Amino acid sequence: MASEVSAPREYGLGKTERRDSWWVGPLATALGFGAFILYSTFRDIYNDDYVSFEGRAGWGELLSPFYSPLPPESIRGLLPIWFSPAFLILWAPGGFRLTCYYYRKAYYRAYFLDPPACAVGESRSKYRGETRLFLFQNLHRYFLYFALMFLVLLSIDVVRACVFESKDGGMTFGVSVGSLVLLANVTLLSMYTFSCHSLRHLVGGNIDCFSCVAFRKGRYKLWKGTSFLNKNHMLWAWVSLFMVGFADFYVWMVASGTIPEMPDELKELIEK
Amino acid sequence: MSDEVILKIYRGDDTSGEMVDYSVPVAPGMVVLDAIHTVQATHAPDLAARWNCKAGKCGSCGGEVNGKPRLMCMDRMDKYPDNEPIEIRPMKSFPIMKDLVYDVAWNYRVNEKIPPIEMAAESDEERLFSQEEADRVQEFRKCIECFLCQNVCYVIREHDKKQEFGGPRFFVRVAGLEMHPLDKANRLGLLKNDLGLGYCNITKCCTEVCPESIAITDNAIIPLKERVVDEFYDPVKKLFRVLFTK
Numbered sequence: 001m002a003s004e005v006s007a008p009r010e011y012g013l014g015k016t017e018r019r020d021s022w023w024v025g026p027l028a029t030a031l032g033f034g035a036f037i038l039y040s041t042f043r044d045i046y047n048d049d050y051v052s053f054e055g056r057a058g059w060g061e062l063l064s065p066f067y068s069p070l071p072p073e074s075i076r077g078l079l080p081i082w083f084s085p086a087f088l089i090l091w092a093p094g095g096f097r098l099t100c101y102y103y104r105k106a107y108y109r110a111y112f113l114d115p116p117a118c119a120v121g122e123s124r125s126k127y128r129g130e131t132r133l134f135l136f137q138n139l140h141r142y143f144l145y146f147a148l149m150f151l152v153l154l155s156i157d158v159v160r161a162c163v164f165e166s167k168d169g170g171m172t173f174g175v176s177v178g179s180l181v182l183l184a185n186v187t188l189l190s191m192y193t194f195s196c197h198s199l200r201h202l203v204g205g206n207i208d209c210f211s212c213v214a215f216r217k218g219r220y221k222l223w224k225g226t227s228f229l230n231k232n233h234m235l236w237a238w239v240s241l242f243m244v245g246f247a248d249f250y251v252w253m254v255a256s257g258t259i260p261e262m263p264d265e266l267k268e269l270i271e272k
Numbered sequence: 273m274s275d276e277v278i279l280k281i282y283r284g285d286d287t288s289g290e291m292v293d294y295s296v297p298v299a300p301g302m303v304v305l306d307a308i309h310t311v312q313a314t315h316a317p318d319l320a321a322r323w324n325c326k327a328g329k330c331g332s333c334g335g336e337v338n339g340k341p342r343l344m345c346m347d348r349m350d351k352y353p354d355n356e357p358i359e360i361r362p363m364k365s366f367p368i369m370k371d372l373v374y375d376v377a378w379n380y381r382v383n384e385k386i387p388p389i390e391m392a393a394e395s396d397e398e399r400l401f402s403q404e405e406a407d408r409v410q411e412f413r414k415c416i417e418c419f420l421c422q423n424v425c426y427v428i429r430e431h432d433k434k435q436e437f438g439g440p441r442f443f444v445r446v447a448g449l450e451m452h453p454l455d456k457a458n459r460l461g462l463l464k465n466d467l468g469l470g471y472c473n474i475t476k477c478c479t480e481v482c483p484e485s486i487a488i489t490d491n492a493i494i495p496l497k498e499r500v501v502d503e504f505y506d507p508v509k510k511l512f513r514v515l516f517t518k
Contacts, residue, residue, distance in 0.1 A: 009364055011430060017339030017359055101494055105475050115426045118477035119339055119364075127431040129471035138505045141498075197490070201498035209453035211402050220404060230490060 013113060015121035022117035029110035032238070036245055040066065040090070043248055047084040049255035050248075052178070060161040062178040064251040065185055065244050066090065069153045092146040093244075099140035101197045102237045104130075141198040151193060154186040178254055185240075185247040192236035195229035277349065278357035279307055281319065286368040291359065292316075298349055304360065305333050305344040308372070320371040328483055331418030335372055336361040341420045341481045363423040376419050382438050385466055389449055392456035401453040411491060412448030414484040417441065421478035421488060427471045438467030440478035440488045447492035450499065460503045469493070469500055 016022065043050075043066055050064040063070055066086050070076075076085055097103050108114045115122040130137055161179035166172040193199065204223025210216045229236070253259045277298050280291045296310040308321050324330040326345045333344040338352070338359050352358050366374040421440040427433050438446075446459050446467070463469045474497075478488045486492070502509050 017336065017361065019338050020340075101474055104473065105489075108473050108475055114473065115430065115475065115477070118424050118475075118480050119336070119341060119429075122426060122430055127427070127433070127471070129427065129468075129473050131470040134473075135470075135505065138501045141501065141506070197494045198498060201495060205495050205498060206502060208451050208455070209401065210405055211453070231487075233490075 010121070012121050013123045014116065016117075016119055018117075018119055022120055026110040026113070026116050029106050033107065033110065036241055039245055040248075043252070044084050044086040044090060047082075047086070049252045050086070052251060052255040060164050060174070060176060060179060062161050062176075062182065062251045062254055063157050064248040064255075065154060065157075065182070065189075066248045068150075068157050092143065093150060095139070096143035096147040096193075097237075097241070099137050099143055100237065101140070102234050104137060106234075140196075141202065144193070144196055144198045144202075147189075147193045147196075151186060151190055154182070154189065158182045158186055178250060181247050181250045185243045188236065188240040188243045191229060192233075192240040194226060195231075195233040195236050196226075197230060197233070200226040200230050277307070277352075279311060280357045280359045281308075281311065281372070282361045282368075283316075283319070283371050284368070285370055289368070289371075293357070300350075302349045303345055304335075304337055304342070304347040304349060304358070307349060307358075308344060308360070320369070320373045322373050329416055331416035331483075334363055334418045334420050334423065336363060336423075341424045343418055343420070343483050346483060363419070365423045365425075365429045366419075376422075378434055379417075379419055379422060379439070379441065382442050382467070383445070385438070385462065386442060386446060386449070387457050387459060387462075389452060389455045390457035391454055399454065405453045409448050409451050411486055412444050412451075414486055415441065415444050416484060418483060420481045420483065424477045424481045425472075426475075426477065427468075433468065433471055436468045437471050438463075438469075440472075440493065442467060443469065443472070443496055444486060444488055444492045447496055450496065460500050463496055464500050464504060469496060472497075 043064075050067040051070065052062040067089065069089070071085050071088060079085065109116060113122055128134070158179060161182050162173055162175055164172050164174045200223065203226055204210070204219045207213055207219065207223075210220045210223075213219060275297060276295050279294045279296060281294060282289055283292045284290060294311045294315045296307050296314070299306075305321075305323055305326060308319070308323075312319050312321070321333070321335075321344075323333040323345065325332070328343055328346040331343070334341065335344050336342070336359075337344065337347055339361075341363065344360070349358070360372065362368050362372045362374045366376055366378070368374050419441060421444075422428055425439055427437050428439055443463075446463060449455055449457070450459055472493055474489050474493060476489045478493075479486070479490070482488055
C-alpha cells in the first residue's frame with residue numbers, strides 16, 4: 001500500500017527523516033557555551049574582586065584565572081578605568097578554544113547549524129567550509145604555544161596560593177580550599193591542552209617512520225600519550241571550561257568576602 | 273516487541289518514488305535486512321536491495337533507517353519502538369538506481385585520483401617496520417567501503433561538492449598511505465586542491481556512522497589537516513624549509 005508520495009530527497013534547514021531528539025545535543029552545547037561566554041564577559045568587564053588578600057600578609061594570594069598573569073600595578077595604573085586587565089590576557093586562552101578542533105565541531109553545529117546534527121539538513125547557501133576566511137583556524141598551533149605558557153603561569157599561581165607568611169615573618173607552605181580549586185583548574189586545563197590535536201601532531205603525529213628519527217622511543221611514547229588523552233578531548237574541553245569558570249567564581253566570592261577562605265574559628269585555632 | 277511491524281520502504285528511482293507500507297512478522301534477533309528479505313519473499317519480489325555478506329563486512333547493504341545511515345544487516349529490529357513504522361530509504365547522497373539500490377560509482381572515480389604507495393628505493397622494500405608503526409595505519413585498513421561516511425558527510429549530502437571534494441572515505445585512504453612508514457609520495461597538494469580537505473569542518477558525522485568504529489576525524493582527517501597546514505599555511509615551517517632544506 002502506498003502511504004505517501006515522496007520526492008527522493010528533500011533539502012533545507014532542519015529537514016530530516018530522523019525521529020530521535022537530534023536537537024538536544026546542539027541545544028545543550030549552545031546553552032553551555034552561551035552561559036560561559038556571558039559569565040566570562042561579565043567577569044572581564046566587572047574588573048574587581050579577581051584577587052584575594054593581595055598585598056596582605058598572612059595568607060596565600062588567590063588570583064582568578066581570568067586575570068592571570070596580572071600585570072604589575074605600575075602597568076595597571078596606566079590603563080583606562082574601563083579597561084580590564086583581563087582584556088590583555090583572554091585573547092590567548094580564548095583563541096586557543098575558538099580554534100580548537102573540538103570546539104569548532106561544537107559551535108559549527110550549535111551556532112552555525114552547519115549542520116545542526118548528522119543527517120539533518122542545513123541551509124544550502126554557498127558553502128566554503130574551512131577555506132578562505134576560515135583559514136584563520138589554522139592558527140590553532142600558535143595559540144597552543146601560548147596555552148602551554150599559560151599552564152606554567154597558572155601553576156605558579158597555585159604555588160603562590162600555597163605559600164603563607166608565618167607568624168614569625170617567614171614563609172610557610174599550606175593548603176587552602178582556594179589553592180585546591182586553583183590546582184584542580186590547572187590540572188584540568190593541562191589535560192585539555194595535552195590532549196590537543198595540534199600538540200599530538202607536534203610531538204609525533206607528523207612522523208611517518210618512528211624508527212627513522214632521533215629519540216624514536218621518546219617521541220613515540222609522547223605521541224601515544226597525547227593520543228590516549230586525545231580520545232577524551234571533548235570531555236577535557238568541557239570540564240576544564242567549567243572548572244576555569246568555577247575557579248574564577250570561587251576567587252570572586254572569597255575576594256568579595258562573601259565566603260571566607262577559612263572559617264574564623266579554624267583560623268584562630270591555627271594561630272593559637 | 274510486537275509480532276508484526278510496518279516497514280515503510282522507498283520504492284522508485286532518482287526522479288520520483290513513494291513510501292510503500294509492508295507488514296512483516298518480527299522474530300527474535302531479526303535485523304532490518306531480514307525484514308527486507310521477508311518483504312521480497314512475501315510481498316514484493318521486485319523490491320531492489322543490495323546485500324552480500326550479511327555480517328557487516330562487505331559494506332553493501334547501507335541505507336537510511338528512520339533517517340540514520342546504517343548497515344541494514346547490523347541494525348537490529350528490537351531497538352526500534354513497538355507499534356511504530358520503520359522507514360527505510362536509500363542513501364541520500366548518491367543517485368538512486370531502483371528502490372534501495374544507489375549508484376556509488378563516483379566514489380571509485382575519486383579513488384582513481386589517489387596515487388598508490390611509492391617506495392623511494394629498492395632497499396626500502398626490504399626494510400621492516402615496527403609493530404607500532406603498523407598498528408597506526410592498520411586502523412585505516414579496517415574500512416569496508418560501505419560509504420556511510422560519504423553519505424552522511426554534508427559537504428556531499430547537502431552541498432553536492434562531488435567535483436571538488438573527496439570525502440571522508442578517501443581521507444582515510446590517503447591517511448593510510450601518507451602515514452605509511454615506507455611510502456615516499458607526497459599527497460598534500462592533492463588533499464588541499466583536488467580532494468578539498470579544507471571543505472571538511474570536522475563535525476564528525478563520518479565518525480559517528482562508521483560501522484568499523486574508525487576514528488575518521490581524529491585519526492585521519494585532523495592529522496591530515498595538520499600536515500596540510502605544515503606544508504601550505506605555517507609561515508614558521510615555511511621559513512625553516514627555506515633556511516634548512518638543500
